[in-house]
Every structure is written in structure tokens, then in C-alpha cells.
Amino acid sequence: MDLIVEGFRKAFLLIYRLDADLMGIILLSLKVSLTALLIGTVAGVPTGAALSFKRIPFKHALLNIMNTLMGLPPVVVGLFLYLMLSRRGPLGSMGLLYTSSAMIIAQSILAFPIVVSLSYAAINGVSMVIRQAAATLGASQFQCTVAVIKEARYAILSAIMAAFGRLSAEVGAILIVGGNIAGRTRVITSAIVLETDKGDFAVAIALGIVLLCVSLSVNAVLYIISRRGRVGQASEYLWA
Amino acid sequence: MGMTLQVSQLRKTYRDNVIFDACSYTFKDSMAYAIVGPNGTGKSTFLRMCALLEKPDAGTIDFLHGDRALDKSDGIMRRITLLLPSVGVFNTSVYENVAYGLRVRKCKNTEIEQRVAALLKLVGLHDKMKRRALTLSSGETQRMGLARALAIAPEILMLDEPTAAVDTANYKAITDILLSVKHSMKTTIIFATHDVKLADNIADRVVTVSDGLLMEI
Known part of the structure; x- marks a missing residue:
């Protein structure tokens, strides 16, 4: 118990002093x-x-792939990217392995399907009557599309925040492609892993607290957005 | 001057049911027409086809300005409107909802302000212009939808069940607004309703859908 109490005390001190x-x-x-x-x-x-508005060949197959990729294990992305970026890999000459750029690529791959799937659902969730209302008021096809996206704005923001929630807590992919190098590629999650291994719980706890605060902030924003979005839902079209 | 709407040899089927077959009718400009009949007879489908939201299986829908037939280059979609039974409220203020049609036409702000204010006064929502439109009651929503449709000064104003699901006060308000539009604006009005009293009050001609045709009563 002392270990935990002492760890928290030191952690708060580190945060309070804004440790460099x-x-x-x-x-x-x-x-x-x-x-x-x-x-x-x-x-x-x-x-x-585009998946929502356009007639795209194999649209449902693409959506299924995106939905599946939403649950993509980060370590698999890390492994795949490592193979691509390692010296013997096809992109090895770019020298990106163990850089923050590699970490950004890995996290972009993780974020993309989440944003695609949830944005698609958000836009599709806007009632057809909104598109028709815009059309009956003389809006062009582009203006109708803009009107629908505007109506879906809160749900799209939720999608973006959900993706951020996943990225901020992700460790597998960035650890593999970033290498956890101090001052260069060490981020909160990979540092927690390292500090816990080293037994330096103060730093690990301090970072854990920060991570929790980030998660809490994301959830608070999501809550506010979802409340506003609920007001934004249009009633269904009544077929007479 | 309003616009004349002419449908010729219209055919429309829905799940193997023939709703319209060889249907021809002319809605003359600046007149008010009511399409009456119970639900499911095709009134809404007819209006949706006339508003170019749905394609007929066969036949033609022509818009005439005087003797001249208009085509796509005349911007028909910007000269007609259909107020749907569920208004399709944008998640913004009452003012912005009414201003939408003017904004897509890139009207000047001063013009938008004047027209929206006048129309909100007409429909009795002047004091609610800053309110979020989704918080209006169903009757107020219907009146807002009417103001939004009128904002674009349509040459053909189509309304699908404009008084459905509204209380007595709103019913009277909507009836008065439509009568006022009929007398003050040169607009062809076509509305679908199952309310014969409303049809008698407003329409110059009352038609019904019978055996896939539009018949005057």
C-alpha cells in the first residue's frame, strides 16, 4: 500500500512541478x-x-472491411508497418523506422477506419427528409450534400473524438514502430510500460493520471456533443 | 405570373400496384388546386413526382410559363417547391431555416433579413426567430416550413397535408396564411389533403385520384 501512496505522492509532485x-x-x-x-x-x-452519397462498386464490401478494421489490433498494424519500414522492407530506404513519423503513420492507419465507419453512419443517420427539404428549396446536389453533412456535424465530431480516444490510449503499434526512444519517440503509453518495468512507479502513475485526464476530457466532449446531436435528429418522414 | 403544370400520360407503379395510369391534367397558373382523398391513394406520390423528387415510370411533367415550356436550363427546381408533411427541420435557428432557400440562391443579407422577417411575421413566428427550430411545436414547425417555402417566392407552391397533425389554432393560422398567399401572390398552389373542408376553403378546383387518374369533383 505504501508503494502506491508514495507513487501517487511523487506523481502529483512531478505533475505539479511540470517536470520537463x-x-x-x-x-x-x-x-x-x-x-x-x-x-x-x-x-x-x-x-x-463518399460511401454515403455515391454509388460505389463493392460499397458494402468496403464498409464491411472498414467495420472490421475498426477493431484492428494495434500490434498487427505495428508489425505490418515495421515490416514495411524496416531496412529490408519496401520502404526501408525512407529511414522512417523509430521516428515520430512512423508513429503518426501507424496511428493514422488506426484512426482512418474508425473515422470512415462512424462518419458514414453519422451521415447516413441524417433523415432523407433533410436532403429532400434542401432539394425542394432549390439546393443543388452539392448544396444538398453540404446540408446533410452540416446536420451530421455533431455525430461526425463524435466519430473524430472516438478515434482520438483510441489513439491516445494506443500502445502496441507505436511501441513497435517508435521504439520508445527517450526524447524522440517516447510517448505516454509506451513510457508507462517502460517505467512500470523499471519499477519507477511515480513517473508511470503521473503519466497514467495525465492519460486518464485526457480520456476524461474526450468523454466530456463526447457527452456534450452527443447531447447537442440528440437535439439535431430530425423526425422521420411520414408517408401519407 | 404563376406557372402552369401539365402532366401527360403519367404512369407510376409501386410494388406492382398501379397508382397512376395514363393520367393527364393541367394545373393552370395562379390557381389553387386541392387533391383530396384518403391516405394511400397516391396524392403524395403525385406531388413528389411534380416536385421532381421522384420519376414517373412513363409520361411527362411539363412546366409552362405562358405558352413556353420550361426546361432544365430555366432552373425549374428553383422556381417550384414542395412542403413535405414532415418539414425536414435543419438543426439551426428558425431564422436560418427560413433563410435557407435564399442562402442557396446567394441573396444579399439585407434582402434575406427583410424577407425572412416579413414571412415570420406572416406566420406568427416573429418572436421566435432566434429559437432553435427543433424546439418548436408541430404546428409552429409547419408554419415555419410554410414560411421557408414562401421565402423563395415559388411560382408553384405544393403542399403535402399542410394541416395534418396540427391543433385548431394552427389549423386556422395555416388556412389564413394559404388564403393570404392565394390572394396576394401570383402563385399556383397545389395541395394534397384528406380534409375536404380545407379543400373547399382554399382551392379553386378540387380533384381526386380515382382509378389512376385525376378527376375534378
Whole structure:
């Protein structure tokens, strides 16, 4: 019990003093996860929208693949990317292995299917009557699409936040392709693994607290978004 | 000047049921028409075809301005509108909902402000313009939908069951608004209803769907 109490005491001190190493790890984590999220969003939302609006061959097969990839084990992504980026791999000459760029690529791969699937569901969830209302008011096809995406905005934001939640807690892929190098590729989750192995629980607990705060913040934002989104749902079309 | 709507040899089937067959009718400009009949006779389908939301299986739907037939280059979709029974409320303010049709037409803000304010006054929602539209009652929503449809000054105004699911006060308000539109705007009005009293009050002509045809009563 003393170990835990002492660990927490030291952890709070580290956070209170804004320990430089700790801050470096936190900032790198946020940089990696937010950049990956940005890439996942920029690629994922339009893909989800295209799957919803366009007639695409093998659409349902693609959606099934995306839904399956939502549960993709991060270590598998890490392994795949490691094989691609290692010296003997096809992209080895780029020298990306054990860099933050490799970690961003890995997390983007994890974020993409989440954003695609949930954005697709969000856009598809907007009642057909909204598209028709826009059309009957003279909106062009593009303007109708914009109207629908606007109506789905809260649910799309939820999708993005859900992806961020997964990325911030992810450890398998970044550990494999990042290598957990101090000051270069060490992020919150990989540092917790290392510090726990070393028995330096204070740092591990401090990082754990920060990670929990990040998760709590994400959940709080998700809650607010989902509340606003609930108001945004349109009533179903009544066929007379 | 309103617009004339002419349907010729219209055919529409739905799950092997023939709803319209060789149906021809002309809705003359600046007149008010009611399509009456019980649910399931095809009134809504007919309006949706006229609003170009649904394609007929056969036949033609022509829009005439005087003697001239309009085509796609005349921007028909921007000159007609259909108020659906479920209004399709955008998750924004009442003001923005009514302004939507003007915004997609890239009207100036001052023009939008004036028109939206005047229409919200007409439908009795002037004091609720900043409210979130989804919090309106069903009667208020219907009136907002009417203001939104009128904002674009349609040459053909189609309404699908405009008084369904509204209370007596809103029923009277909607009836008054439609009468006011009929007398003050040169708009062709076509509305579907199962309410014969409403049809008698507003329409110049009352038609019914019978054996796949539109018949005047």
C-alpha cells in the first residue's frame, strides 16, 4: 500500500512541478495523436461521405472491411508497418523506422477506419427528409450534400473524438514502430510500460493520471456533443 | 405570373400496384388546386413526382410559363417547391431555416433579413426567430416550413397535408396564411389533403385520384 501512496505522492509532485521530461512525453504524445487524428479525419470524413452519397462498386464490401478494421489490433498494424519500414522492407530506404513519423503513420492507419465507419453512419443517420427539404428549396446536389453533412456535424465530431480516444490510449503499434526512444519517440503509453518495468512507479502513475485526464476530457466532449446531436435528429418522414 | 403544370400520360407503379395510369391534367397558373382523398391513394406520390423528387415510370411533367415550356436550363427546381408533411427541420435557428432557400440562391443579407422577417411575421413566428427550430411545436414547425417555402417566392407552391397533425389554432393560422398567399401572390398552389373542408376553403378546383387518374369533383 505504501508503494502506491508514495507513487501517487511523487506523481502529483512531478505533475505539479511540470517536470520537463514528463512534459516532453506528454507533448510528443499529443503531437503524434493529434497529427494522426488530423490525417485520419481529412482522409476519413470525405471517404465516409463518399460511401454515403455515391454509388460505389463493392460499397458494402468496403464498409464491411472498414467495420472490421475498426477493431484492428494495434500490434498487427505495428508489425505490418515495421515490416514495411524496416531496412529490408519496401520502404526501408525512407529511414522512417523509430521516428515520430512512423508513429503518426501507424496511428493514422488506426484512426482512418474508425473515422470512415462512424462518419458514414453519422451521415447516413441524417433523415432523407433533410436532403429532400434542401432539394425542394432549390439546393443543388452539392448544396444538398453540404446540408446533410452540416446536420451530421455533431455525430461526425463524435466519430473524430472516438478515434482520438483510441489513439491516445494506443500502445502496441507505436511501441513497435517508435521504439520508445527517450526524447524522440517516447510517448505516454509506451513510457508507462517502460517505467512500470523499471519499477519507477511515480513517473508511470503521473503519466497514467495525465492519460486518464485526457480520456476524461474526450468523454466530456463526447457527452456534450452527443447531447447537442440528440437535439439535431430530425423526425422521420411520414408517408401519407 | 404563376406557372402552369401539365402532366401527360403519367404512369407510376409501386410494388406492382398501379397508382397512376395514363393520367393527364393541367394545373393552370395562379390557381389553387386541392387533391383530396384518403391516405394511400397516391396524392403524395403525385406531388413528389411534380416536385421532381421522384420519376414517373412513363409520361411527362411539363412546366409552362405562358405558352413556353420550361426546361432544365430555366432552373425549374428553383422556381417550384414542395412542403413535405414532415418539414425536414435543419438543426439551426428558425431564422436560418427560413433563410435557407435564399442562402442557396446567394441573396444579399439585407434582402434575406427583410424577407425572412416579413414571412415570420406572416406566420406568427416573429418572436421566435432566434429559437432553435427543433424546439418548436408541430404546428409552429409547419408554419415555419410554410414560411421557408414562401421565402423563395415559388411560382408553384405544393403542399403535402399542410394541416395534418396540427391543433385548431394552427389549423386556422395555416388556412389564413394559404388564403393570404392565394390572394396576394401570383402563385399556383397545389395541395394534397384528406380534409375536404380545407379543400373547399382554399382551392379553386378540387380533384381526386380515382382509378389512376385525376378527376375534378
